[in-house]
Amino acid sequence: MAAAASTSPLRASLPQGLEQRASLLSAPKQRAAVNGRRGCLSFTARASSNSGAKVSIPKQWYNLVADLPVKPPPPLHPQTHQPLSPGDLSPLFPDELIRQEVTDERFVDIPEEVIDVYKLWRPTPLIRARRLEKLLGTPAKIYYKYEGTSPAGSHKPNTAVPQAWYNAAAGVKNVVTETGAGQWGSALSFASSLFGLNCEVWQVRASFDQKPYRRLMMETWGAKVHASPSPATEAGRRILAADPASPGSLGIAISEAVEVAATDADTKYCLGSVLNHVLLHQTVIGEECLEQLAAIGETPDVVIGCTGGGSNFGGLAFPFMREKLRGNMSPEFRAVEPAACPTLTKGVYAYDFGDTAGLTPLMKMHTLGHDFVPDPIHAGGLRYHGMAPLISHVYELGFMDAISIQQTECFQAALQFARTEGIIPAPEPTHAIAAAIREALECKRTGEEKVILMAMCGHGHFDLAAYEKYLKGDMVDLSHSEEKLEASLAAVPKI
Secondary structure: OOOOHHHOHHHHOOOHHHHHHHHHHHOOOOOOOOOOOOOEEEEEOOOOOOOOOEEEEEOEEEOHHHHOOOOOOOOEOOOOOOEOOHHHHOOOOOHHHHHHHHOOOOEEEOOHHHHHHHOOOOOOOEEEOHHHHHHHOOOOEEEEEEOOOOOOOEOOHHHHHHHHHHHHHOOOOEEEEEEOOOHHHHHHHHHHHHOOOEEEEEEEHHHHHHOHHHHHHHHHOOOEEEEEOOOOOHHHHHHHHHOOOOOOOHHHHHHHHHHHHHOOOOEEEOOOOOOHHHHHHHOHHHHHHHHHHHHOOOOOOEEEEEOOOOHHHHHHHHHHHHHHHOOOOOOEEEEEEEOOOOHHHHOEEEEEEOOOOOOOOEEEEEEOOOOOOOOOOOOHHHOOOEOOHHHHHHHHOOOOEEEEEOHHHHHHHHHHHHHHHOOOEOOOOHHHHHHHHHHHHHHHHHOOOOEEEEEEOEEOOOOHHHHHHHHOOOOOOOOOOHHHHHHHHHOOOOO
């Protein structure tokens, strides 16, 4: 099982100097002004908590790896089990994205062409949930960074746009990907349409059936969409032969997309979460949020985000982790995952494949086993067997904690949020909302006036069938089967 933060063997093995540096991330609460950041482009935030204040579109992405006291374990070649070389990734990714995947640089410049597209919706608002605070009767302050203002309605275009641009700049004609609930697939479809790329998407069957309008979004932006597992790939055909009614999983959909990219010289693969360069791109969220909070004289006591592959949580949390390492603030960091797919809280920290068919590199991460197929919960974007290696690494270092919550509690929290703040959240961030409400109610009990910051990564306008099911009383809590989990963990490679 994943080690608790206080007993992590990775944390315990740190040399004394590095242990002192790492201990900053679990230090007692303190308040201090955040250091000034690198160059930014200033705009007035729409609907931000600091009305009229200038906030910025960052000009650089932040790489947490540069500031970690212990570097993450390298990915391994799936056949040789040796550390990957950049050349091993070239069949899947263009050179610049490979460079970003392996870089130790602290900051990476954002291309002007990408910033120009970001201006369509960035900066995104930071909003104080005053009406929710009043409903709960809590002395805590609840802030949420809302990414639902993007064209695709979520945080996913933050990385879809640069991935599409780098592929187009490299002369790539076609990109392929997987998607769960459809936020990532729609984001890449949108970005591909801007840069003249053909886009093909494998959408997890459970979400393909539950969310037809996300498929229509992708097709509107010109993408071709398959239900996964599909008969279009060898990986899909194998799964269907074993289980014709398979609900699919992100691991299966990744296998299908990777298979196509690896066998077609004109095609590259794009990933919406998990990898370092994806989390790098998402740090525009946290960098903006640091500036927004500084403008109103606030620093968070706890930072909360849902986790599936980890890009939403990392995008908000990593810049705040940097400031904690520098001694400028001391928030806690809390990842929230579904009880039906509890990767951090029930998985093992081991080398495993990122996909079901075993086509990807082996990554050191928290995993439920690459064969694990989660039950078809409504938060389709969180149904992934693994966790981003970088988030897994900082979890092992003790820099953050994790909890899992059942979907009925999450949807109850979503109704409280929608009926006070007006925004109908996607099923994925309802996990963060539920955890924030738990924290706020604890503050009500103790009288603490904490500042709670949560990631609201997208709206739920295309997820209303899930709300209908909850409102009718038909939604049930789904949990992982211990027998199924044991079987999938047994298939994790022994490295």
